[in-house]
Amino acid sequence: MITLYGVAISNYYNKVKLALLEKQIAFTEESLPPAQSDAVLKRSPLGKIPFIKTAEGYLSESQAILEYLEDAYPEAPRLYPNDVFERAKCREFIQHIELNVEQIARRIYSEAIFGGKVSQETKDEVLTKVENGLRGLARLMTLSPYALGEHFFAADVVAWPHLQLVGYATQQIYGRDLVAEHIPGIAEYMRLIESRPHAQLVGKDRAEALEAFFKNR
Template identity: 45%
Template sequence: MIKLHGFALSNYYNKVKFVLLEHGIEFEEVLTKLPLAEAQLAQSATGKVPFIETEQGFLCESEVIVEYLAARFPDKRIFSADPWQAAKERELIAVIETHLELAVRELYPEAFFGGTVSEEVKKSVEKRVTRHIASLKRLATFAPYARGEQFGIVDMSAFVNLPLIGMATQAIYGRDMLAEAGVDWKAYVKLLGARPAAQRVGADRKAYIEATR
């Protein structure tokens, strides 16, 4: 059985968990907090969560894990069967995770954890996020799902990442940059939240936050 290491506050842990739940892949959760102990770096070379444990060993990085799951369980159709459509899914995930969430992550210390972020960093992030929200809008339709009428892997990434982008930019700049650009992520996330797997992810995240206060 696959063991998923991490904790329910992590958006990328929750992305992998969403995929596992949505596709009915059996797994076990192993609570693993940061920073990792020295011995655990042999399990997650980047020192991050999530990472998974399989009969063959350990694997880290959420998108690599998803790719592994897609290859190991081809019958689950985690990505579209059509190669072009699957590539377009990966393209949009890259915009959400690499170009938007990773940029906004630089704001998290001040937006969510009581720290401070320099004005230089804030200006840099604002410029990059503005550019790549435009990229998001070119690729995503939200009609009603990210890529049209069918729910898919992109939505699992968007579900855990778009709220962070909206809330962090609201906290730092006094405006939700996604909403300002016409991306109604709250309605979209509410739609996704009707799915049982999303409800489980959300409930477990809430329970974790309450337990660690």
């Protein structure tokens, strides 16, 4: 059985959790924040979460985990298209959203979510880059009705937690939900994903984890 380590407030943790649920893979969860202790570093080389324990050993980095799950459980519901080019397009989408949107936007999370302070220079730089990244993402998304077509795939597993967080953070910092602004039809798409029972479960667990996090601060 897979063990998933991390915290439910993490969008990358929820990406992996949603994939496990959608693929109907048995797993357990162990709440563990990122850390630099020897015990964590032996399992995740930079102390990052999420990571998983498999029969073969530990595996970190959320995208490596997603692709491992797809390869290791081919009998489970597929999260990648069978066609080679379409699989590549799915990977392209994931790389774009994470490198050119989410990882840039996370520079404002400390203020948008955790009550810290971000410089105006950083806010201005993030605004320009995230808007550009979202414009590119809009060119890749078909929303017909899922991110890349008729079927629910890994692109949707990744898009849902990331775009939720980016939209929230940009609304807090700029007074504008940049995701909604730059991707027409995204609200309907998000409702479609959130109609899925597994997304509802992940969302419920995330909400409870966030409530506990802020209560204990």
